[in-house]
Amino acid sequence: MEPQQNLSHTHLFSAQQSRQIDRFAIQSLNMPGILLMKRAAWHAFQTTQAFYPDIRKLDILCGTGNNGGDGFALAQFAQLQGKEARIWLLGDAQKIQHDALTTFKEAQALGIPIQSISKYPSAQTHHEKRLIIDALFGTGLDRPLSAELQTLIQAINEKDLPVIALDTPSGLDSDSGRILGAAIQAQHTCSFITYKIGQFTLHGRDLCGQIHFFDLGLPDDAYRQNLADSIGMHGMRYWRDKIPKPDSTHHKGRAGVDLLIGGNSQMEGALQIAASGSLHCGAGLVHIYSPHSGYLRDIPEIQCHAPENSDLKTLIAKADAIAIGPGLGQNDWARQSLRELIENAHNKTLILDADALNLLAQKDDSEIAAIRKTLQQGHNEWILTPHPGEAARLLNCSVEDIQNDRAHAIRQLQQKYGGIVVLKGNGSLIFDGKQMELCPDGNPGMAVGGMGDLLSGIICALAAQNKNPFTAACLGVYLHANAGDKAAETFGLAGVTPSRMLDSIGKLLE
Ligand SMILES: NC(=O)C1=CN([C@@H]2O[C@H](COP(=O)(O)OP(=O)(O)OC[C@H]3O[C@@H](n4cnc5c(N)ncnc54)[C@H](OP(=O)(O)O)[C@@H]3O)[C@@H](O)[C@H]2O)[C@@H](O)CC1
Ligand SMILES: Nc1ncnc2c1ncn2[C@@H]1O[C@H](COP(=O)(O)OP(=O)(O)O)[C@@H](O)[C@H]1O
Ligand SMILES: [K+]
Structure with a gap:
């Protein structure tokens, strides 16, 4: 992997740092949160089209936080492009707030079906292939999943349908790569604003599948304040360029x-x-x-x-x-x-x-x-x-x-x-x-x-x-x-x- 050399592409951040970077972009750089959410959803929708252009039906599994908000917004792009999007909501709709509430209401207004995830068919009942979008939890996952949620996630994994995770596979701890009881197995993960540490360590690489990174237009300034405790991921070329190349005056004494x-x-x-x-x-x-x-x-x-x-x-x-x-x-x-x-x-x-x-x-x-x-x-x-x-x-x-x-x-x-x-x-x-x-x-x-x-x-x-x-x-x-x-x-x-x-x-x- 040879990432580009701007700060967002060359560093990994914790969930907390990711939140601070979001906040800095919204509050200090005047980038509206809703714009970031829509950009995230647009890139994720483009990813569905790049890898699964022929799948018409999208099951979008959404939580009540901003990760769910990304899912509600993606459902709109899908519907507007002639796909059949269905939202399966985990949790009480009353809990949805701020930008996620905006995209939730927009999805409702577009007539996208929204049902409780408890009604999500446990077995594959449709003949036509479906794509699952995992927007249950992102960086806000802060504790192990209940037994009920673990069963739900295991059932989703057993469906044998392709999954694109938004920001990070639900159940994966973004900081350590641990599985918090159970975690979604994705084929692709669209990571927004930051690469998370947990995506590259322990179970992260296996659960994320292919990772696609979108900085959502944030400039280096948004990342700079959080660099101190971040982890670099500069790629081999960066380190190789730091060592002098042997020239024609080279001899074995100089090669160490x-x-x-x-x-x-x-x-x-x-x-x-x-x-x-x-x-x-x-x-x-x-x-x-x-x-x-x-x-x-x-x-x-x-x-x-x-x-x-x-x-x-x-x-x-x-x-x-x-x-x-x-x-x-x-x-x-x-x-x-x-x-x-x-x-x-x-x-x-x-x-x-x-x-x-x-x-x-x-x-x-x-x-x-x-x-x-x-x-x-x-x-x-x-x-x-x-x-x-x-x-x-x-x-x-x-x-x-x-x-x-x-x-x-x-x-x-x-x-x-x-x-x-x-x-x-x-x-x-x-x-x-x-x-x-x-x-x-x-x-x-x-x-x-x-x-x-x-x-x-x-x-x-x-x-x-x-x-x-x-x-x-x-x-x-x-x-x-x-x-x-x-x-x-x-x-x-x-x-x-x-x-x-x-x-x-x-x-x-x-
Ligand atoms: N502008 C921005 O900020 C942008 C943010 N973006 C997106 O936002 C995401 C972060 O959003 P977030 O902070 O709202 O957290 P999120 O991952 O949705 O989870 C919180 C929810 O999960 C719940 N919950 C947690 N643990 C649980 C458990 N074990 N079991 C059950 N429930 C549990 C928790 O419930 P509660 O703790 O209140 O009970 C709450 O409802 C980020 O990953 C990215 O996708 C992008 O759109 C780009 C712009
Ligand atoms: N799953 C893996 N993914 C990436 N690198 C791995 C993996 N498993 C082992 N490695 C690498 O292989 C090397 C194994 O080193 P070590 O366990 O000391 O082996 P040994 O003692 O047999 O010489 C380490 O550099 C480790 O990072
Ligand atoms: K997710």
Whole structure:
């Protein structure tokens, strides 16, 4: 995904921020709320025509808030274009107010049938195909759905009719991507004014289907005040353009020296994948430090060092960036290597992954504080790359706690451990204590052994070549996810493997 570079297209906002942006546009920029609602409905109607031009009958399921208001307005556009629109109302019509009341009354005046959703046929009784418009709840959904509403939503999902959700699928928490009891499964979602965080994390991507974004004409000024706590989604090109391109004076010393530590017994493959990732990402020199490095002599580009004949301190001194973790294990050698790295690194970027994170998770608060101090005194930066399981160990909580609010979890991780945190998974997040970025790319085919090792190697190579570790982490995550998407295109989801992604990484960097 390569969004355009205006603020609305490159940031994700919470439900509360979305409301503040709406309010700012209406109150400070004098954009009438009703105009925004009509624009939203018009774009959504155009979306119905773009994807389902032949469906004549629209079932528009509306709540009593402004999301329902969008639905009442869409019903009018549909009716005026000769479609058969029916409104199915959830809740008491007396509750409808303001702009939604205006569009409700207009729909009534046009003679559009409005019935209670309790009368909505539970089974498909019509032969002619119908399109469902989900305008039950948008950003105003603020609590779990009752058992009755959950049953209703499940029944809608079981109809097997195409669904276009307005703003966000009803039942999806716009902030976290959680399902609040039950949620509409949409094929398309028309997101208005803001991209919502929950659309790109946890269940959001699956429930939204294809997302179509409409800023409704709001200028950048409407978003600026809410940027502080927003999440960036700048796309791969943005981060790639931040790194200098190699020119003809390029030489291997300038392309960065990587050191990768790991590859303990039975886990040599992990370090091999990480090293291949570094090599394919333009690393000038890749050194590995592993107790079983003999197997890597097959890859002539990699310089292998074993503990019995190499001094780790010397290797650390030569490297620009050092990744520790792929296949590291947790034995004495692993612990000793992590300790030596922390004590001897100066002006380096360290990437901690896998068992290096598990070892870190075993430390108490005072030990963590001491490590952070040592790293700081040595002018080092570290990048921690946990998957949700490792993140749970680092925060001493459950994986569910992490996944239920990933943005909150990454803030807690960064606060506890400092540096830059990459919280991997669907909608990987990158946070340095100030800026947060979400990468919407990648696919479930990437949930395969070795994928995280590849990412460590990629980030290590980029960090060795760049002064800015946050850029290295963001670009690394995007490159990795896009290489995964390319592999999925060629080989199918089941055919995605780290080795099959290597060849596209270099191309994606150009
Ligand atoms: N100018 C603008 O502002 C624009 C806004 N736009 C649109 O407005 C949407 C936001 O509208 P909104 O704030 O009115 O909230 P909305 O999503 O309709 O939900 C509120 C309703 O849901 C109800 N409710 C909540 N949770 C519930 C639960 N668990 N179970 C049951 N009921 C529950 C709640 O009821 P109550 O809490 O009062 O009982 C209330 O009735 C936004 O997503 C976008 O589509 C666009 O038109 C662009 C311009
Ligand atoms: N469903 C998904 N969508 C997008 N990316 C995914 C998905 N599942 C896994 N990934 C990515 O694949 C990588 C898996 O890393 P990790 O769990 O550490 O793997 P391993 O430990 O097997 O090397 C992460 O970068 C993660 O973001
Ligand atoms: K909705």
